[in-house]
Amino acid sequence: MFLNEICKSDRLKSTELLIIRLKETHKLRPNVMEDLRKLLAGFRGEKEMKYYLQFLPEKDCLIIHNLRLYDGKTYFQIDYLILTQRFALILECKNYYGEVHFDSNFNQLIRKVDEKEEGFSDPISQAKRHQRQLQTYFKLHNLPPIPIEFLVIFSNPSTIIKGNPAIKDKVIHSHSFLEKWEQMHLKYKVIVMDRKMLRKVSKNFMKNNTTETVDLLKKYGLQPSDLITGVQCPACEKFAMQRKKRKWFCPHCNSYDTAAHQKAVIDYLLLIKPTITNKEFREFAHITSRETAAKMLVRMKLPSTGENKGRKYHKP
Numbered sequence: 585m586f587l588n589e590i591c592k593s594d595r596l597k598s599t600e601l602l603i604i605r606l607k608e609t610h611k612l613r614p615n616v617m618e619d620l621r622k623l624l625a626g627f628r629g630e631k632e633m634k635y636y637l638q639f640l641p642e643k644d645c646l647i648i649h650n651l652r653l654y655d656g657k658t659y660f661q662i663d664y665l666i667l668t669q670r671f672a673l674i675l676e677c678k679n680y681y682g683e684v685h686f687d688s689n690f691n692q693l694i695r696k697v698d699e700k701e702e703g704f705s706d707p708i709s710q711a712k713r714h715q716r717q718l719q720t721y722f723k724l725h726n727l728p729p730i731p732i733e734f735l736v737i738f739s740n741p742s743t744i745i746k747g748n749p750a751i752k753d754k755v756i757h758s759h760s761f762l763e764k765w766e767q768m769h770l771k772y773k774v775i776v777m778d779r780k781m782l783r784k785v786s787k788n789f790m791k792n793n794t795t796e797t798v799d800l801l802k803k804y805g806l807q808p809s810d811l812i813t814g815v816q817c818p819a820c821e822k823f824a825m826q827r828k829k830r831k832w833f834c835p836h837c838n839s840y841d842t843a844a845h846q847k848a849v850i851d852y853l854l855l856i857k858p859t860i861t862n863k864e865f866r867e868f869a870h871i872t873s874r875e876t877a878a879k880m881l882v883r884m885k886l887p888s889t890g891e892n893k894g895r896k897y898h899k900p
């Protein structure tokens with residue numbers, strides 16, 4: 585049973601917003617584009633993995649996607665966690681094309697495409713670290729100790745996996761997952777948690793599952809002035825719409841919209857800073873009237889603090 589929706593991570597959502605707002609000629613655009621491409625490939629891999637997870641016994645397996653927990657020192661994020669009464673399984677999904685070589689001497693992953701090599705951090709070391717952090721988390725929250733397994737899964741069937749044969753036990757293609765699952769199921773015969781405890785553990789995870797605050801401007805060393813301001817047209821996706829007849833008008837495709845500014849507010853809150861004032865909103869969305877801007881912000885029912893001119897609207 586899936587306990588949450590399979591949806592894009594906060595990092596991916598923010599990077600998508602950034603690429604829309606980052607000026608066309610900015611020198612860092614190719615870097616952001618490359619990161620976005622990787623994040624999207626990763627998400628596609630996770631979505632494809634969902635297909636195989638649907639075949640797991642509905643009642644016995646609780647599945648959480650993008651679980652981000654705090655182990656007392658740092659946060660760690662697991663692509664998929666599968667909880668059963670006998671064991672827990674961490675899945676690290678990778679969606680790489682080409683040939684990947686696990687270099688166990690230096691704990692790195694080398695990807696080769698058309699004779700060009702690129703290094704990545706070793707997903708086995710990453711999964712082992714998450715395994716230890718999850719064990720620490722269980723102790724920290726007084727949850728019953730349970731065997732924790734992990735698998736590194738390559739979702740692209742054409743990826744060629746190379747390395748020491750010993751990794752075969754931990755690294756698989758997604759189409760071999762169900763077979764691997766059967767083996768694990770046979771290995772763990774002892775019930776460690778009753779159903780009530782399993783529900784308690786899963787509730788604890790869902791309650792402590794935290795979203796990641798991603799400051800992309802800081803990450804790339806960008807300034808707010810590097811971003812395109814104004815309201816984006818939802819029909820043709822161009823900037824910037826103008827206020828006309830109490831609506832938003834697009835000079836590119838001549839369409840009208842009443843709520844297009846809402847997206848601009850969200851962009852501001854996710855990319856620039858987690859609060860926005862009436863003045864900041866007017867500057868960012870190109871609105872002249874303070875009253876109009878106030879009405880728009882109030883209608884969005886965002887949490888707010890302060891009064892009058894000092895009023896700040898917060899990220900929902």
Ligand SMILES: [Zn+2]
Nearest residue numbers: 817820834837
């Ligand atoms: Zn338009």
